[in-house]
Amino acid sequence: MTSDPTEKPIRHPGKEVSTSDASGARFNVDPATNAEGLVDAAATGFRVWPVYARYTAADAPYFGTFDTALDTVWVREGLVDRLRAADAALAREGLALQLLDGYRPIAFQRELWRWFLAEAARRTGKPEADADTIRLAQRYCSNPAIFKEDDPTSFPLHYSGGAVDVWLVRREDGSPVDMGGIFDDPSDVSTTTWFEDQPCDTAADKAARRHRRLLFWAMIDAGFVNMASEWWHYEYGSRTWCQALGHDRLLYAAPPGGLPGAD
Numbered sequence: 001m002t003s004d005p006t007e008k009p010i011r012h013p014g015k016e017v018s019t020s021d022a023s024g025a026r027f028n029v030d031p032a033t034n035a036e037g038l039v040d041a042a043a044t045g046f047r048v049w050p051v052y053a054r055y056t057a058a059d060a061p062y063f064g065t066f067d068t069a070l071d072t073v074w075v076r077e078g079l080v081d082r083l084r085a086a087d088a089a090l091a092r093e094g095l096a097l098q099l100l101d102g103y104r105p106i107a108f109q110r111e112l113w114r115w116f117l118a119e120a121a122r123r124t125g126k127p128e129a130d131a132d133t134i135r136l137a138q139r140y141c142s143n144p145a146i147f148k149e150d151d152p153t154s155f156p157l158h159y160s161g162g163a164v165d166v167w168l169v170r171r172e173d174g175s176p177v178d179m180g181g182i183f184d185d186p187s188d189v190s191t192t193t194w195f196e197d198q199p200c201d202t203a204a205d206k207a208a209r210r211h212r213r214l215l216f217w218a219m220i221d222a223g224f225v226n227m228a229s230e231w232w233h234y235e236y237g238s239r240t241w242c243q244a245l246g247h248d249r250l251l252y253a254a255p256p257g258g259l260p261g262a263d
């Protein structure tokens, strides 16, 4: 058994969960942890790049920004030490975590869903209302249509403040490393284990597999779980975390009071 994360194939601890599995599940909410506030990750010392507010007309896959995206990455207090632990593990490889998104207001989740639905329709060649199109969009984005206003445990995963989208950058200059696919690409190559299931004959594929393993094990060892369809999406204390690890209480549902002015 090796302790070198680059030699350890990605294997999801507990149950492998997809975005659509996670919606509709019912959990009790722990009032103590759910009372935790949201913390500005940049002010806490993390490297951040809030993609949804920063991408330009030149950046795939959106080729633009989103009107309702936040330019600050907010996370629950309970994530801070865990993200620090993951970042410290990556430092041994000369790498660092960069946080792309955390807490996400409902209005922004709706705007993001519209993009994923339109993109899914383009890829399936079927209307947005078609079941195949909705299934494809739902594989990569929580569908706001299935959330229930009176059930905080059904809210979008990022609304909990316990979900983060991350990638890796070099510590020396902050440049992103090759993860073997672009962030938020709604296609199979985004599956976290994609390079485990390929021959990986080229140097580029080997590098992508290495980077995905490093990110995965740093985050898993720090207590997070990963969304199997997205190499960048990790959660702690939220619905996917409960489902994957068999916990029956959500640490984080809707943050009390949300973020002033964001909903």
Ligand SMILES: C[C@@H](N)C(=O)N[C@H](C)C(=O)O
Pocket (backbone or CB within 6 Å): 019, 112, 140, 141, 142, 156, 157, 158, 165, 184, 227, 230, 233
């Ligand atoms: C859109 C993508 N970055 C993401 O965060 N997907 C998750 C599953 C979501 O929308 O909840």
Ligand SMILES: [Zn+2]
Pocket (backbone or CB within 6 Å): 158, 163, 164, 165, 232, 233, 234
């Ligand atoms: Zn995410």
